[in-house]
Amino acid sequence: MDTSLTQLKLAALPMYSELQRLIWDKMYDMPESLKVIKDNKLSVSRFGDGENTLIATPYFNTPFQKNSANLSKELKDILINPNHNLIVGQPSPILNESHIRLWSNSFIQLKPLLEKNAHSRFVSTxxxxxxxxxxYDRTAVEMYRELWRGLDITVVTGKGSRFDLIPDMFNTIKSVKYVYTKAVDAYDDIDDLRERLKKDSSDLIILSLGPTATVLASDLSKMGKWxxxxxxxxxxxYNVFEGGKMPEQAPIIEGSSKTAIY
Incomplete structure (x- = not known):
């Protein structure tokens, strides 16, 4: 192993010990996560690298979402005090150079927020x-198929988005309708999305909209929606079963050269 990588991992151990206490000791494993979500109809707000860094760094922008005081505050509020119909997602424990650097960019700022939310459970992003x-190979696909079997769903995503209802995963749904918004800087339209989705009567709303989805999942759960x-x-x-690009290497919008972080 590269000496510098070994040193990086050793230096990260105290931070990872704190992350273990604050997040990973309270995180359901991945199959259990989907079972808990399904059985309790829990809404899910994902906090990946982008969302955590938007909280930690005011001047940070993702490739598809500029930061703002309001966005950062809403993300903080969800992390501190998720409502009882919502569960928060955080990354699983992975000790490699990429994840160490990602956590190093946000942990100091996230720690006091996580300390305030000492009793919540987490699912894995x-x-x-x-x-x-x-x-989990095909088992993972089957768990998703069962999650929305027989349901009327609404998909909320950006215009031209690469989000795809893959038949192998989604052909168990009863029906689908779409709500489109901006693919870039969708948070600018969040008030309009809230109003539009208040009237939605589907069984399940699926969100694929970066940090805006994190906020919307919380908002919708407060309205009694899943x-x-x-x-x-x-x-x-597509990456695993068809040899496609990693998610962060794929374009945000079909035909675009701009790629995402997760």
Whole structure:
């Protein structure tokens, strides 16, 4: 092993010990996560690298969402005090250079927020990442198929988005309708989305809209709706089963050269 990488991992151990206490000791494993979500109809707000860094760094912008004081505050509020119909997703424990650097960018600012929320459980954001499909193969696909079997769903995503209702995963749904908004800087339209989705009567709302989805899942759960932020689950499926690009390497919009972080 590279000496510098070994040193980086050793230096990260105290931070990872704190993350273990604050997040991972309270995180359901991935199959259990989907069972808990399904059985309790829990809405899900995902906090991946982008969302955590938007909280920690005011001047940070993702490739598809500029930061703002309001966005950062809403993300903080969800992390501190998720409502009883909502569960928060955070990344699974992975000790590699990429994840160490990602956590190093946000942990100091996140720690006091996580301390305030000492009793909440978590699910893994890797439910919609290639790791879930690599680890559990067809079982992961079948769990998703059962999650929305027989349901009327609404998909909320950006215009031209690469989110795809892959038949192998989604042909168990009863019906689908779409609500489209901006693919970039969708948070600018969040008030309009809230108003539009207040009237939605579907069984399940699937969100694929970056940090805006994180906020919307919380808002919709407060309205008594079941909303799951699924992130780049379609790209994750294609990566594992069809040799497609990693989600963060795929364009945000079909035909675009701009790519995402997760």
């Amino acid at each position: 890797h439910l919609s990442r290639p790791l879930f499909f690599k680890k 909303a799951i932020d699924l992130g780049h689950v379609a790209s994750a499926y």
